[in-house]
Amino acid sequence: MAIATDDPSAIAARPVTGPDPRGRRRLAVALLGVAALGLPFVASGYHLFQFSQVLIYAIALLGLNLLTGYNGQISLGHGAFYAIGAYTTAILETRFGAPYWATIPPAGALCFAAGFLFGLPALRLGGLYLALATFALAIATPQLLNFKAFDAWTGGVQGLQLGKPHAPLGLPLTPDQWLYLLCLACAAALFWAAANLVRGRVGRAIVAIRDHPIAAEAMGVNISFYKAMCFGVSALYAGVAGALGAIVVGFVSPDSFGLPLSLSFLVGVVVGGLASVWGVLFGALFIEFVPNYADQLSDLFGESAKALPGAIYGVLLIALMAAMPTGVAGAARSARPLVSRLFSRAKRA
Numbered sequence: 001m002a003i004a005t006d007d008p009s010a011i012a013a014r015p016v017t018g019p020d021p022r023g024r025r026r027l028a029v030a031l032l033g034v035a036a037l038g039l040p041f042v043a044s045g046y047h048l049f050q051f052s053q054v055l056i057y058a059i060a061l062l063g064l065n066l067l068t069g070y071n072g073q074i075s076l077g078h079g080a081f082y083a084i085g086a087y088t089t090a091i092l093e094t095r096f097g098a099p100y101w102a103t104i105p106p107a108g109a110l111c112f113a114a115g116f117l118f119g120l121p122a123l124r125l126g127g128l129y130l131a132l133a134t135f136a137l138a139i140a141t142p143q144l145l146n147f148k149a150f151d152a153w154t155g156g157v158q159g160l161q162l163g164k165p166h167a168p169l170g171l172p173l174t175p176d177q178w179l180y181l182l183c184l185a186c187a188a189a190l191f192w193a194a195a196n197l198v199r200g201r202v203g204r205a206i207v208a209i210r211d212h213p214i215a216a217e218a219m220g221v222n223i224s225f226y227k228a229m230c231f232g233v234s235a236l237y238a239g240v241a242g243a244l245g246a247i248v249v250g251f252v253s254p255d256s257f258g259l260p261l262s263l264s265f266l267v268g269v270v271v272g273g274l275a276s277v278w279g280v281l282f283g284a285l286f287i288e289f290v291p292n293y294a295d296q297l298s299d300l301f302g303e304s305a306k307a308l309p310g311a312i313y314g315v316l317l318i319a320l321m322a323a324m325p326t327g328v329a330g331a332a333r334s335a336r337p338l339v340s341r342l343f344s345r346a347k348r349a
Helices: 008-013 021-041 045-070 078-095 102-120 128-147 148-154 175-199 201-211 212-217 225-247 259-272 280-300 308-324 329-349
Strands: none
Touching: 008 045, 008 280, 021 045, 021 175, 045 078, 045 175, 045 225, 045 259, 045 280, 078 128, 078 148, 078 225, 078 259, 102 128, 102 212, 102 225, 102 259, 128 148, 128 259, 175 201, 175 225, 201 212, 201 225, 259 280, 259 308, 280 308, 280 329
């Protein structure tokens, strides 16, 4: 005879197989938050700059993962939206005297509009054709920024120099500490928004479009609207990341936003794991620190190994993909049942 699921005594009698996954997830997020908040008080200025870059890259990767991982649209041109966000902040700050913090929302809004408008004609494209269209966008953006007619705004080849902001309200923080905390606050808000987005009705709709577009359309999902909106939201994340990058680095130039930047974003998404909100943190760590370590390893071989950093980077990327073909987040999901079984055995012992 089946036991009714709403019987309190039956529910109380059920065996406990392990800790609540939600409780573990909340505990992990809390510990990560405490560690992130304590980092600026123990790390050096250079390391804080590196971790600020990690947070910035994580925001950009999260936007790209919403588009590619959750919605199935491949983009090779998100460096262009990153550049638009960076130049929006630089122009507003240097040409109009706007405070640095007030330039972040306009950068995100402008990139949302640009991404939405780009996504509308791209609806006719898919797969490799869409990838080629965004590839063209990544190629064209640095050339447009170098266009002589825009020199009065963009600074041309010389770029634009931004001042390094100090902590407001007389807070006893160095500029590096304050900029790290600013990036951390923006990243926390955007990660929270993305996590709620993918768990809600909109998230189910964009995943349905990725998996079964015909079935999604038959169920009443407006495919054109959701695909264009997803492109816009993804561009918004890249624009906010670009704005923060301009503020942290204090300089923008066309050469900083070439094709390698867009390709590194795609690498970060794949390394972290497709369709994973938190996996992009590992992808950001990879694209920030692995090239630096590759440079350090190449220095051991002297001046004759100038091309070695790229080779080391490629070997590490191939090794990581061979070990974790679904990325860090995918490997963690695959290892979760094994960890649960080991936990249960240890508890019984």
